Structures are given as structure tokens and as C-alpha cells.
Amino acid sequence: MIPSPPPSSDHATPGALAPAPGPAPADDRPRKSDSLLQDASAWVLRTGVVLSVTVMFVGLLLSFLHHPPTVAHMQDARFSDHLAAIWRGILQGRGEDIIDLGLFLLVLTPIMRVATSVVLFALAERDWFYTLTTLAVLALTLLALLFVH
């Protein structure tokens, strides 16, 4: 969902004033590694979007310079399923394959953010349950991208 400023509620009392059930209050404090995790995530997201959109535009430009597509072709050309063929096209500077590379990078962007979270749950937090959970999410998304046909 797109960020939208939620309405302010000035009358609210802090949740911290209510008796905290269960865990020690220390558990409620922001963890330093959480910050680190989120800074790394922000970098991954920004880099991924900028890089993939740039690659897509370069591909579009090359495609119009070398083999200008017709409207009918644009409404019909599909993401090539042969990753090896895309790679060969990229090496030859074929615009269409470079657009496909940009698409691939864009889909990888949130997946890389999940990967960042795996590393930080494992290394910074040593939280094995969430390391495994996040690894499972990573596996699901990679499975869809690389193996589902």
C-alpha cells in the first residue's frame, strides 16, 4: 500500500503505560540491530529500484535505436523464458533482452530485501526461529522466479 499520513490522535495514551504483560520490558525497547537491519533494507530497496528502472530505460532506448518496434510487436513480445537466451541477447546489446534484465532485477529487489533480513536475523540477532522463517520466505520467492513453469 502507498503511504498516506494517518490522522493524528492527540488524546491517545501511550501503550507503555498499560501494564506490560509477560516479557521483560527490555524486550520492548528498540533493538540496535533492528535499526541496522532497516538501514540495510532501505539501501537494498533504493538501489534495486533505481538500477532496474535505469536498465529498463536503457533497454527501451537501445531497442528504439536499433530495431524500432511496431505497436503490434510491443503488444505481443513477451518476457523470454530462456534465461540463457536473454543473457546472450544482453551480451549482443539487444534492447529487448536488456529490458528483460531490468524486469528480472526489479523482481529480485524485494527478494534481496528478504535476503538482507535473513543475514541480519542470523548474524545480528541470532534469532534462529526468524532466521528459518525468513529463509522459508526467501525460498518461496526464489522458487517462483527460478523454477515454477
Add this chain to the structure above:
Amino acid sequence: MPWAALLWIAKIAIASLLGGVIGAISGLGGGIVIVPVLTLFMHIPIKDAIGASIVSVIAVSSGAGSVYVRDHVTNVRVAMFLELSTASGAILGAAVLANFLNADMLKILFGVTLLISLLPIIARMGEELPQGVKSDRLARRLKMQGSYFDQKLGRTIHYQAARVPPAMGIMFIAGLMAGILGIGAGVLKVLAQEMAMRLPVKVSTATSNFMIGVTAAAAAGVYLRRGLVLPYLVVPVAASVLVGALWGTKLMERMSNVLVRKVFAVALGVIGLQMLLGGLHVRI
């Protein structure tokens, strides 16, 4: 110069830009607006529109995400645990269920989903800071409680979480919708976090945004490899929806007028009805 081709790209880009702005101002997100815009106004077949939409949802989520992450509001634990169910739903929806639906059924399902998504705009659900929430056993064991610094209130907010199983159920449906219709299904995700788990609005919005990107990536992986994505359509759609969404969000910060949202809600209601009737082959 291939003017016809450039004109086509320009038209798609302008339509997508408007879609992104409207998605941001209405709070519905890019995908659910862009699919009807492409099918109704640009006459793109709905399956191609869905393929382009699911990819642009990733762009919007990632673009907005880096802004959210800066504020450290996202609850990564909640996101990853719920994502187990959402990503599974998205893959099931995209890889299996989408095969059984023809264009008319997709239009009907889309129209109904769009109309239902408008309800939260008319009657606001969720509370900015839910009161009296007690973490239940499961949520505590999953360490889902957390805290963030609220810029507006100028203090750190500590919050609890509850009812994880119903949230997982809603999230699975949100995943199915994302996989079938190419949308972020943010309305359902926020519903699960605000109504079931009773997380504060800011936390659920930021956490949903993270999840939308991951869910869309799972679905988009299937769409890409199945040859359901048109690269020449995606470039103008994804780039323009992203710019439109960021622009719309900026506009929203200045005009907090509820009326504006309601006007867009009515317009989107008409569009949803048009999709529904189009699928049913009813002309009015």
C-alpha cells in the same frame, strides 16, 4: 522515427501516471487502479494488464519502502511470519488458480474486489494507537510486540500484538488475490494487521508495504516465467506508476481533506462497476 510506437508508449505512460496518483491519494495502491485504467481506457487485454500491474506493484512498494524504512516503523518479524502464508497464497493463485479463470471471470472478480476495497475509505477501520491490547501467548512467543518513535507525537510508542492465526488466514486470501489479479491487496493486509492483530496504523501500513513487495515478487516470478509479462508495456507502466505514487503521496501530505478521498472513491466505484458489468457483458 516510429512515431506510432512512441505515441503508444506515451499514452500508456500518461494513463499509468494518473493511475499512480489516484492509487496514492485514495490509499488503494497502484495495482488495483492501473489494471482497470489499462483495460477500460487503453484496451489492453486484462491478462496483459495484470502481468504489467504485478511488476509495477513491486516498483511502487520498493520505492515507497525506502521512505518507510527510514522511519524504522516496519515490524520485520510480523512481516516475515505472515509472509509465509501470503507468499504461498500468491504462488498458488498465480501458478494454479489463474489458469482456470478467463478474461470475463477476471473482470468480474476484479470489479468485486475493487468495490469491496472502497469500504475502508468510506468507513475508517483501525485505530491510530489501539488501546488495551494484550499480546496473546502466540504473539508473545513470536516476539511480535515492538516500538517505534512517532514523529508527530514526539515520543516512543510501545505496542502489543494479538490474534495471529486469523491474520494468517486473511493474509493467505490477500496472497491469492495478488497472484490472481496482479494487485498488492494492501487493503486486506492492513485489515489483517489492524483489525485482527490490532497493530497501530503506522506499523501496519509500513509492514504491509514490505509484504506487498515480497508477495508481488512471488507472483511476478510466476508471471515472468510463464511469458505473461509484456516488457514494452511494463516499462512505461512501472516507471509512471512509481512516479505517480510518489507524487500522489506528496500531494496527500498537503491536502488531508477527507472529501478528496471520497470523490476518488466514487470515481473508483464507477470504474469497479464498469469492470464488473464488462465481465458480465452487460451494457448500460
